[in-house]
Amino acid sequence: MKKIVVVMMLMAVMSVTGCSQKAYEDYIKASEKTQAYKSGKTSIHVSSKVTFGEDQLSIDEIAEMSEYNDLRFDMTLQYNMDEKKIAADMYTNIGGAGMDYHYYQEGEKRYVRLPIIKKFLIVEDNAKQTSNPFAGISSRWLNMLEEEDVVQGENTIIDSAEGQVKAKVVTISLTENQLKIFGNEVITLLMSDGFIENYLESNMDREELVSMMKSGIEHTDIKDFQLTIYIDFDGYVIKETLSMCLDMEEISNGKMETMDIIVEKQNWEIGKEQDIVLPEMKEEDVIEMEGLESMDDIPWSLKIGGKTWEFYKYEK
Numbered sequence: 001m002k003k004i005v006v007v008m009m010l011m012a013v014m015s016v017t018g019c020s021q022k023a024y025e026d027y028i029k030a031s032e033k034t035q036a037y038k039s040g041k042t043s044i045h046v047s048s049k050v051t052f053g054e055d056q057l058s059i060d061e062i063a064e065m066s067e068y069n070d071l072r073f074d075m076t077l078q079y080n081m082d083e084k085k086i087a088a089d090m091y092t093n094i095g096g097a098g099m100d101y102h103y104y105q106e107g108e109k110r111y112v113r114l115p116i117i118k119k120f121l122i123v124e125d126n127a128k129q130t131s132n133p134f135a136g137i138s139s140r141w142l143n144m145l146e147e148e149d150v151v152q153g154e155n156t157i158i159d160s161a162e163g164q165v166k167a168k169v170v171t172i173s174l175t176e177n178q179l180k181i182f183g184n185e186v187i188t189l190l191m192s193d194g195f196i197e198n199y200l201e202s203n204m205d206r207e208e209l210v211s212m213m214k215s216g217i218e219h220t221d222i223k224d225f226q227l228t229i230y231i232d233f234d235g236y237v238i239k240e241t242l243s244m245c246l247d248m249e250e251i252s253n254g255k256m257e258t259m260d261i262i263v264e265k266q267n268w269e270i271g272k273e274q275d276i277v278l279p280e281m282k283e284e285d286v287i288e289m290e291g292l293e294s295m296d297d298i299p300w301s302l303k304i305g306g307k308t309w310e311f312y313k314y315e316k
Helices: 001-038 057-067 135-144 176-194 205-218 288-292
Strands: 039-052 070-080 086-095 096-104 110-116 118-122 151-162 164-171 221-232 237-248 256-268 299-305 307-310
Touching: 001 135, 001 151, 001 164, 001 221, 001 237, 039 057, 086 221, 135 176, 151 221, 164 237, 176 205, 176 221
Parallel strands: none
Antiparallel strands: 039 070, 039 256, 070 086, 086 096, 096 110, 110 118, 151 164, 164 221, 221 237, 237 256, 299 307
């Protein structure tokens, strides 16, 4: 009898391990297959909800911080990289004040349509080309997923942008310790070889920034992290959801208690031809950053939803 129990236990352990390894392999293959295609549509939704320690705040601070209880970002992206065309509709909502943006790319030309002035701002990448740290970040992420009890998989049916579909669900669960180690490694990789300096303001101290980011990771409790990936019958990643809760009482001296974060991403029409029609841009409708800086008729202060929002001029 004992031998039967032992054999059954070993079979159970082996089946779980096999499932975990198979789920990991399915995730890697689906990610690579999805990223290989150069056309399709993607939507991204990011939302966060913050709770505050009101007993640590003044009445004025409570009124000000309540505007940031709910933050939201939405983007719908259509892309055809064979023609080097991208069109994206974006929406942000901070404290009840919402604003739409539109991003367009054709070849090396990139524009953002600004709703305040109704012009297309030319987007320039002035950063010097240095080493790319993201390959290292991706490699470290994949190594972490191979650790025990991180990846599990099962079959299900989900609602997608193209209707109900059969899908394999891959669930990635990471501990707080794993996430903090990974976060510190990401900071190290981003700071290596001068990469992050391209995006720093001239008055920002590099070491101070690193110390601040690592301190933020150390003094923030990460709870309930879960990443779920849905893979369709054809082997494409069609949906991803990420959720986690950050306990920030220590780092904010009790003023901010928790932040719940949800990220949802969907892919559809993967590999299908995309007819992207970019808006006609007349010369008078296009502006460069220097021109934006010199404009005096921009409403740098707007009152939206009962709150006054300040927009600051660009400074080199």
